Amino acid sequence: THQKPRDVVIDLGKRMPVQQFIAGYLSDQAASVYLPEKMTVLVSNDGTNFKKVGQFQNPNVPYDAPASSYKYRMTLSKPVHARYVDFRTVPSARWFDELTFDDEFEVRNDAGTGAK
Numbered sequence: 001t002h003q004k005p006r007d008v009v010i011d012l013g014k015r016m017p018v019q020q021f022i023a024g025y026l027s028d029q030a031a032s033v034y035l036p037e038k039m040t041v042l043v044s045n046d047g048t049n050f051k052k053v054g055q056f057q058n059p060n061v062p063y064d065a066p067a068s069s070y071k072y073r074m075t076l077s078k079p080v081h082a083r084y085v086d087f088r089t090v091p092s093a094r095w096f097d098e099l100t101f102d103d104e105f106e107v108r109n110d111a112g113t114g115a116k
Contacts, residue, residue: 035092
């Protein structure tokens with residue numbers, strides 16, 4: 001059975017400008033731990049109605065690559081205002097026993113200075 005898509009929703013506490021999104025995942029293909037098939041970022045002001053703002057590009061990782069963590073970064077050309085940020089992950093689905101491990105998620109409101 002394949003893993004279902006999962007959502008990690010971050011409540012920023014109040015509506016604020018957000019511009020950069022970073023998601024970390026682990027990869028160890030020899031241990032059946034694969035990077036996700038797809039990672040999408042959605043934003044919302046009410047926690048119910050979400051709007052897609054972008055999708056991360058997935059790198060090609062050779063099967064014999066050593067175990068490592070990978071950071072996906074996406075920076076919007078202009079900030080959007082949101083209170084909630086949803087990192088939607090579609091796990092890898094190549095084999096029945098594959099795993100996808102999330103590492104950490106970051107939301108930044110100023111891509112130029114790295115302010116969080």
